[in-house]
Amino acid sequence: MKPLLEHFDIDQAAIQRMVGDAVGGGDDGELFMEYRQSEGLVFDNGKLKSGGFSTDLGFGLRAINGETSAFAHSGEISQQALKRACEAVRTVHTGRSGQYSEAPGRTNRNLYGEENPLGSPDFEEKVKILEQIDSYARAKDERVRQVSASIAGNWQVVEILRADGHLVRDVRPLVRLNVSIVVGKGEQQETGSYGMGGRRGFGEFLAEESWKSAVDAALKQALVNLEAVPAPAGTFDVVLGPGWPGVMLHEAVGHGLEGDFNRKKTSAFAGLMGKQVAAKGVTVVDDGTINERRGSLSVDDEGTPTENTVLIENGILVGYMQDRQNARLMGMKPTGNGRRESYSHSPMPRMTNTYMLGGDMQPDEIITSVKNGIYAVAFGGGQVDITSGKFVFDCTEAYEIRNGKIESPLKGANLIGNGPEAMKRVSMIGNDMALDNGVGVCGKAGQGVPVGVGQPTLRMDQMTIGGTGV
Numbered sequence: 001m002k003p004l005l006e007h008f009d010i011d012q013a014a015i016q017r018m019v020g021d022a023v024g025g026g027d028d029g030e031l032f033m034e035y036r037q038s039e040g041l042v043f044d045n046g047k048l049k050s051g052g053f054s055t056d057l058g059f060g061l062r063a064i065n066g067e068t069s070a071f072a073h074s075g076e077i078s079q080q081a082l083k084r085a086c087e088a089v090r091t092v093h094t095g096r097s098g099q100y101s102e103a104p105g106r107t108n109r110n111l112y113g114e115e116n117p118l119g120s121p122d123f124e125e126k127v128k129i130l131e132q133i134d135s136y137a138r139a140k141d142e143r144v145r146q147v148s149a150s151i152a153g154n155w156q157v158v159e160i161l162r163a164d165g166h167l168v169r170d171v172r173p174l175v176r177l178n179v180s181i182v183v184g185k186g187e188q189q190e191t192g193s194y195g196m197g198g199r200r201g202f203g204e205f206l207a208e209e210s211w212k213s214a215v216d217a218a219l220k221q222a223l224v225n226l227e228a229v230p231a232p233a234g235t236f237d238v239v240l241g242p243g244w245p246g247v248m249l250h251e252a253v254g255h256g257l258e259g260d261f262n263r264k265k266t267s268a269f270a271g272l273m274g275k276q277v278a279a280k281g282v283t284v285v286d287d288g289t290i291n292e293r294r295g296s297l298s299v300d301d302e303g304t305p306t307e308n309t310v311l312i313e314n315g316i317l318v319g320y321m322q323d324r325q326n327a328r329l330m331g332m333k334p335t336g337n338g339r340r341e342s343y344s345h346s347p348m349p350r351m352t353n354t355y356m357l358g359g360d361m362q363p364d365e366i367i368t369s370v371k372n373g374i375y376a377v378a379f380g381g382g383q384v385d386i387t388s389g390k391f392v393f394d395c396t397e398a399y400e401i402r403n404g405k406i407e408s409p410l411k412g413a414n415l416i417g418n419g420p421e422a423m424k425r426v427s428m429i430g431n432d433m434a435l436d437n438g439v440g441v442c443g444k445a446g447q448g449v450p451v452g453v454g455q456p457t458l459r460m461d462q463m464t465i466g467g468t469g470v
Contacts, residue, residue: 001035001157003159003169004033004034004035004057004157004158004159004169005033005159005161007033007057007077008077008078008079008082009078009079010079014079015031015082015161016161016165018082018083018086019031019061019086019161019162019163020163020164021086021090022061022063022085022086022087022089022090022163023061023062023063023089023100023162023163024100024163024164025063025090025093025098025100026063026064026065026092026093026098026100027064027065027066027098027099027100027101027325027328028064028100028101028324028325028328029061029062029063029064029069029089029162029163030061030062030160030161030162030163030302030303031059031060031061031082031160031161031162032059032060032061032062032158032159032160032301032340032343032347033058033059033158033159033160033161033343034056034057034058034059034060034156034157034158034342034343035055035056035057035156035157035158036055036056036057036154036155036156036157036342037053037054037055037116037118037154037155038052038053038054038055038056038152038153038154039052039053039054039118039151039152039153039154040052040150040151040152040153041123041126041127041130041150041151041152042148042149042150043127043130043131043133043134043147043148043149043150044146044147044148044149045146045147045148046134046147048127048130051123051127053118056075056342057075057077058073058074058075058076058077058342058343058344059073059074059077059081059082059085059343060072060073060340060343060344060345060346061073061082061085061086061088061089062089062346062347063089063090063092063093064092064325065092065093065098066098066329067325067329068092069092069325069346070088070089070090070091070092071089071346072084072085072088072089073085073343073344073345075344100163100164101324101328103162103164103166103303104166104168104299104302104303104304104305104324104334105304105305106168106305107298107299107305109289109298109305110298111199111289111290111291111292111293111296111297111298112172112173112199112200112291112292112296112298113173113200113201114171114173115173115201116155116173117153117155117173117174117175117200117201117202118153118154118155120201120202120203121202121206126151126202126206129151129206129211130149130150130151132208132211133147133149133179133211133214133215134147134149136211136212136215137179137181137215137218137219140215140216140219141183141219141223143183143184143185143223143226144181144182144183144219145182145183145184145189146181146182147179147180147181147182148178148179148180148181149177149178149179149180150176150177150178151175151176151177151202151206152175152176152178153173153174153175153176153202154173154174155171155172155173155174156171156172156173156174157169157170157171157172158170158172158301160299160301160302160303162303166303168299168303170297170298170299172199172297173199173200173201174197174198174199174294174450175197175198175199175200175201175202175205176195176196176197176205176294176438176439177195177196177197177202177205177206177210177211177214178193178194178195178439179193179194179195179211179214179215179218180192180193180218181193181215181218181219181222182222183219183222183223183226184226185226188226190222190223190225190226190228190411191222191225192217192218192219192220192221192222192223192224192225192396192397193218193221193396194214194215194217194218194221194437195214195437195438195439196210196214196437196438196439197294197437197438197439198292198293198294198438199292199293199294199296200292221378221396221397224397224409225396225397225409225411227409228398228408228409228410228411229408229409229410229411230410230411230412230467230468231374231395231398231410231411231412231413231465231467231468232400232410232465232467233465233466233467233468234464234465234467235462235463235464235465236372236373236374236462236463236465237370237371237372237373237374237401237459237460237461237462237463238373238374238375238376238415238459238460238463238465239366239367239370239373239374239375239376239401239457239458239459239460240376240455240457240458240460241375241376241377241378241457242363242430242432242433242434242454242455242456242457243434243435243436243437243453243454243455244378244379244436244437244453245376245377245378245379245455245458246354246355246356246435246436246453246454246455247379247382247393247436247440247453248379248382248391248393248415248422249284249354249355249356249453249455250351250354250440250442250451250453251382251384251391251393252384252389252391252417252418252419252422253284253312253419253420253423254284254286254311254321254351254354255267255351255384255386255444256268256269256386256389256419256420257269257284257286257311257312257317257319257320257321258320258321258337258348258349258350258351259320259321259322259323259326259327259330259332259337259349260323260326260348260349261386262320262330263326263329263330266386266387267386267387268386268387268388268389268418268419268420269317269389269420272317272420273317273318273320274316274317274318275316275317276315276316276424277312277315277316277317277420277423277424278312278315278420278423278424278426279315279423279424279425279426279427280314280315281314281315281359281426281429282312282314282315282356282423282426282429283310283312283313283314283356283357284310284311284312284354284355284356284357285308285309285310285311285354285355285357286308286309286311286321286335286337286351286352286353286354287306287307287308287309287352287353287354287355288300288306288307288308288336288337288352288353289306289307289308290353290435290452293353293435293438293452294353294438294439294440294450294451294452295351295352295353295354295440295450295451295452296352296353296452297336297339297352299336300323300336300337300338300339300347301338301339301340301347302323302324302334302338302347304324304334304335304336304338305336306335306336306337306352307335307336309321309335309336309337311354312423315423315424319335320332320335320349321335321337321349321350321351322334322335322337322338322349323337323338323339323347323348323349324338325338326349336352337349337350337351337352338350339352339449340447340449341447341448341449345447348444348445348447350442350444350449350451351442351451352451352452353435353451353452353453353454354451354452354453354454355433355435355452355453355454355455356429356433356454356455356456356458357433357456358429358430358431358432358433358456359428359429359430359431359456360429360431361428361429361430361431361457362430362431363430363431363432363456363457365428366428366430366457366458366459367401367404367405367406368404368405369404369428369459370401370404370459371401371402371403371404372401372402372403373400373401374395374398374399374400374401374410374413374465375398375399375400375401375406376395376397376398376413376415377395377397377398377399378395378396378397379393379394379395379396379415380393380394380395380396381393381394382394384419388418389418389419389420389421390417390418390419391415391416391417391418391419391422392414392415392416392466393414393415394413394414395410395413395414395415397409398410398411398413410467412467412468413465413466413467414465414466414467415463415464415465416463416464416465416466417463417464422460422463425460425461425462425463426458426459426460427459427460427461428458428459429456429457429458430456430457430458431456432456432457433454433455433456434454434455434456435452435453435454436452436453436454438452440452440453
């Protein structure tokens, strides 16, 4: 594909002069160009419910002066559109002369291939696979009442041009497969789901062995919930499973460690740098450098190479996730966490792949240590207040633990707590750290971006569980 800057139909030198004039008088800023192809198919209740393919091309121009930024964007790629955007953002530094920030370092690292994943397999083959998923799920158990399966992918090309001439290009594939199954017994119905994806082609995920394992996992969760009893309410020792339960860490702790919330002192972690904020042994990182992971980026959306950033080390707060603006205002360095949903959005500090490192305990040892508690394997929706750190998470698959053994499945369990306080209640850390299967989407300020989460098996002492059981 030709360079995106060529779509303006003016030479790069002219674009450079316009961007330099509009942005260079401030502290920072950039021209962000994006081309994106997106595809989505949904097979529901035995038929193809929707299928779509779209392309989008546009640019966003940002100028920054101190804490203030001006941003303009357009889906029209022309000299006139760029001129109007330059006039709009230039006002942020009218009458002022800032010191334009040094360009980010360069990297030759490429964490994913550049090949467009949307063409293989073709549309007809994808529909056929979705049909096979539906048939396989219904044949597995007579209690299956509804099957929903979806395939989604996009191919994104970005170019980031700074006022100093620094130019970065990144090509990003992203694919995902999801299966959701409803089972029933009489008037009772329960749902199970499973998804997987990453920054590579569809091949591995649409192989028969892979989609069958996805169906089996979704069906297992649904059937477990069909036999589940109402969860008790009260205070219990809680064991969290590895992998996807790390979404609690992402929401209750990760957002609170983003630079903007700490600069504005609206995070529960504000002012705690160097302090003990979690139990000893707890180490949390944000790592955007893992090959082909959903949350990984070779460079962020400001052109900064991503990093493996240690946030909490052995329980001590040692770092924040930073974009360029907040890093400069806080006297810190950018960490490659400046992210945006698209060209029509301004970047902000966001997570990539956020997870807790493993410990030295066997998972079975952690289970057997609990006399009366809850084993949470999967989470659904949740709510978090960044300022207070308070959270509530729905457990979509959970079990009772009695005398060190996993017993009855539970439904209606909610994990309730406070992020910083919950981290201090971690008493045992498993050696089975796992990342999720590649389905995370993070929302912040109306923008959604793909992310990864993860953790090992954890024991958290005396957590509050909301439930409906007696």
